[in-house]
Amino acid sequence: MIRLYTYFRSSAAYRVRIAxxxxxxxxxxxxxxxxxxxxEHKSADYLAxxxxxxxxxxxxxGQVLTQSLAILEYLDETHPDPALLPADPLGRARVRAIAQxxxxxxxxxxxxxxxxxxxxxxxxxxxxxxxxxxxWVETGLQAVEAMLAxxxxxxxxxxxxxxxLADCCLVPQVFNARRFNCDLTALPTIMRIAERxxxxxxFNQAAPAQQPDFE
Amino acid sequence: MIRLYTYFRSSAAYRVRIAxxxxxxxxxxxxxxxxxxxxEHKSADYLAxxxxxxxxxxxxxGQVLTQSLAILEYLDETHPDPALLPADPLGRARVRAIAQxxxxxxxxxxxxxxxxxxxxxxxxxxxxxxxxxxxWVETGLQAVEAMLAxxxxxxxxxxxxxxxLADCCLVPQVFNARRFNCDLTALPTIMRIAERxxxxxxFNQAAPAQQPDFE
Numbered sequence: 001m002i003r004l005y006t007y008f009r010s011s012a013a014y015r016v017r018i019a020x021x022x023x024x025x026x027x028x029x030x031x032x033x034x035x036x037x038x039x040e041h042k043s044a045d046y047l048a049x050x051x052x053x054x055x056x057x058x059x060x061x062g063q064v065l066t067q068s069l070a071i072l073e074y075l076d077e078t079h080p081d082p083a084l085l086p087a088d089p090l091g092r093a094r095v096r097a098i099a100q101x102x103x104x105x106x107x108x109x110x111x112x113x114x115x116x117x118x119x120x121x122x123x124x125x126x127x128x129x130x131x132x133x134x135x136w137v138e139t140g141l142q143a144v145e146a147m148l149a150x151x152x153x154x155x156x157x158x159x160x161x162x163x164x165l166a167d168c169c170l171v172p173q174v175f176n177a178r179r180f181n182c183d184l185t186a187l188p189t190i191m192r193i194a195e196r197x198x199x200x201x202x203f204n205q206a207a208p209a210q211q212p213d214f215e
Numbered sequence: 216m217i218r219l220y221t222y223f224r225s226s227a228a229y230r231v232r233i234a235x236x237x238x239x240x241x242x243x244x245x246x247x248x249x250x251x252x253x254x255e256h257k258s259a260d261y262l263a264x265x266x267x268x269x270x271x272x273x274x275x276x277g278q279v280l281t282q283s284l285a286i287l288e289y290l291d292e293t294h295p296d297p298a299l300l301p302a303d304p305l306g307r308a309r310v311r312a313i314a315q316x317x318x319x320x321x322x323x324x325x326x327x328x329x330x331x332x333x334x335x336x337x338x339x340x341x342x343x344x345x346x347x348x349x350x351w352v353e354t355g356l357q358a359v360e361a362m363l364a365x366x367x368x369x370x371x372x373x374x375x376x377x378x379x380l381a382d383c384c385l386v387p388q389v390f391n392a393r394r395f396n397c398d399l400t401a402l403p404t405i406m407r408i409a410e411r412x413x414x415x416x417x418f419n420q421a422a423p424a425q426q427p428d429f430e
Contacts, residue, residue, distance in 0.1 A: 051361030052316055063305050066362075067319065070311035077304040089292040090278050096285035101267055104282070104319045105326075114324060117350070122337070135332070146266030147281075 002027040003059040005049065007034045007041075008211035011107060011172035012068040013056035017206035018168045019072050023079045031213035034112055054111075069096075069103050072165055084165040095159045098147055098166035102173045106140035110176070130180060137182045141173065141190060148189040157193055163200065171197045175208070217242040218274040220264065222249045222256075223426035226322060226387035227283040228271035232421035233383045234287050238294045246428035249327055269326075284311075284318050287380055299380040310374045313362055313381035317388045321355035325391070345395060352397045356388065356405060363404040372408055378415065386412045390423070 004020065004027050006013040020027050032055050033040045040046060041053045050057040050066045058065045058074075065071050076084040085092045108114070110133050118124045118132060148154045158166035174194040177184060184191055197203045208214055219235065219242050221228040235242050247270050248255045255261060256268045265272040265281045273280040273289075280286050291299040300307045323329070325348050333339045333347060363369045373381035389409040392399060399406055412418045423429055 047361075051365070052320065052358040054320070061305060063308075065305075065308045065312065067312040067315040069319070070308045070315055073311060074304050074308040077307065089289055090276060090280075092292065093278075093280045093285045093289040096288060097280065097282035100282040100285055100319075104284070104315075104323050105267065105269070108319050108323050109329060111320075117347075121346075121350075122339070122343070124337070128337070131336075132332075135336075143267040146262075150266070 003030050004028070005030045005032050005046070005055055005057040005059070006211070006213075007032055007055050008208045008214045010034065010055045011176055012054070012103070014172035014175070014206055014208065015068045015103075015168045016056045016058065016071050016075075017211075018171065018203055019075050019084060019165075021202035021206050022082060022084070022163060022168075023075060025075065025079055029212060031211075033213065069099060069165075069169075072099075072168060076165070082162060084168065086159060086164070091153065091159060094151070094153060095164055095166045098144060098158055099169040101140065101144050101147065102166075102169040105143075106136055106173060107176075109136045133180050134182045137173070137177045137180065141177060141182075141184075141187055144170070145187045145190050148193070154189065154193075156196055163197060163203075167193065167197050167203075170194060171203055218245050219243070220245045220247050220261070220270055220272040220274070221426070221428075222247055222270050223423040223429045225249065225270045226391055227269070227318070229387035229390070229421055229423065230283045230318075230383045231271045231273065231286050231290075232426075233386065233418055234290050234299060234380075236417035236421050237297060237299070237378060237383075238290060240290065240294055244427060246426075248428065284314060284380075284384075287314075287383060291380070297377060299383065301374060301379070306368065306374060309366070309368060310379055310381045313359060313373055314384040316355065316359050316362065317381075317384040320358075321351055321388060322391075324351045348395050349397045352388070352392045352395065356392060356397075356399075356402055359385070360402045360405050363408070369404065369408075371411055378412060378418075382408065382412050382418075385409060386418055 006029050032046060041055060047053050049064050056068055058071045065074055072084060085095055115129055118129050153159055155161040157163045171194050221244050247261060262268050264279050271283055273286045280289055287299060300310055330344055333344050368374055370376040372378045386409050
């Protein structure tokens with residue numbers, strides 16, 4: 001049985017939940033609460049599984065896999081149907097670049113531990129933290145919008161007419177953007193794609209509100 | 216001819232330079248100065264190539280590829296020898312996770328634009344910015360050290376005895392860590408691997424000091 005160490009609100013875990021659902025892979029969700037008890041991801045038990053102390057982690061084939069994008073690629077290599085990446089190298093590079101524009105250049109800058117450093121060590125108030133959050137989401141998503149809007153390979157989804165790796169990253173980031181009241185008006189392509197994804201069960205069932213640890 | 220839009224000090228561009236060298240791929244370096252003229256990466260011309268306004272970008276086969284990890288995967292798919300990723304899915308997942316622990320969870324938090332926000336919008340002084348930088352490098356590399364030290368798949372390099380994708384990310388991050396006087400004493404595996412890589416021409420010739428735009 002595949003085990004996913006997850007937290008309902010973690011957008012990196014959300015990506016993996018979508019991919020597992022798209023591929024119809026049965027898995028057991030093991031909630032890791034990032035706030036309660038000082039953060040269960042910082043416990044010795046969890047750090048033994050994942051020394052980074054981040055979610056998600058995926059336990060499968062006797063190994064613990066970490067890093068959401070690495071997990072998505074693993075799932076695509078071991079469960080190729082339906083594919084999360086196109087077949088051609090240029091297309092694959094494009095999909096990965098869109099995914100990484102989110103997973104490298106937006107999300108980690110706004111991750112919980114960074115917000116905690118801003119509020120703790122730097123003493124920023126909530127308004128300054130919210131400004132930080134919105135700045136990186138809006139800057140980052142505007143770049144993703146340009147990547148999508150300018151390229152005729154964009155289809156119903158980020159790349160063509162089947163949901164894939166980039167969509168798995170986009171939808172959780174849009175969820176976060178809405179949660180922090182980011183300005184989404186300049187993102188018509190992103191919002192069209194995200195809303196289309198949200199009509200699909202695999203995406204819906206991966207959403208934070210549908211998780212057993214939702215609160 | 217492959218064109219790499221690069222900046223000597225960009226560690227994301229440094230990763231791609233290493234990979235191009237390891238694979239013996241001839242390329243033309245096009246310097247994009249991230250500081251001069253208010254940042255050449257923010258020019259309309261460069262944004263038309265890469266809407267994210269980040270380096271590197273790789274122009275090849277009539278396309279512009281962005282995001283260093285996506286470029287590395289593309290190079291590995293189109294120039295498979297020598298391979299940057301192992302053949303087995305679990306090994307590939309491990310190498311990608313190590314690479315992403317650096318490329319997602321260390322580097323973007325310390326990128327130039329983030330440091331500019333800290334100094335500009337938040338008004339942090341140099342000492343506070345240096346503390347920030349060192350915090351994320353040290354926290355991040357300690358996790359990478361644990362990923363490497365605890366796993367018998369670590370060899371002369373991050374994964375086995377041939378340099379690969381993870382090493383392409385590790386060496387530039389160690390370069391940055393040294394530049395900011397980070398504490399490297401708790402990182403024996405990382406430093407052993409980085410020093411071994413630095414004996415290889417492909418890594419050396421990719422170093423900032425060897426670039427035509429070095430200053």
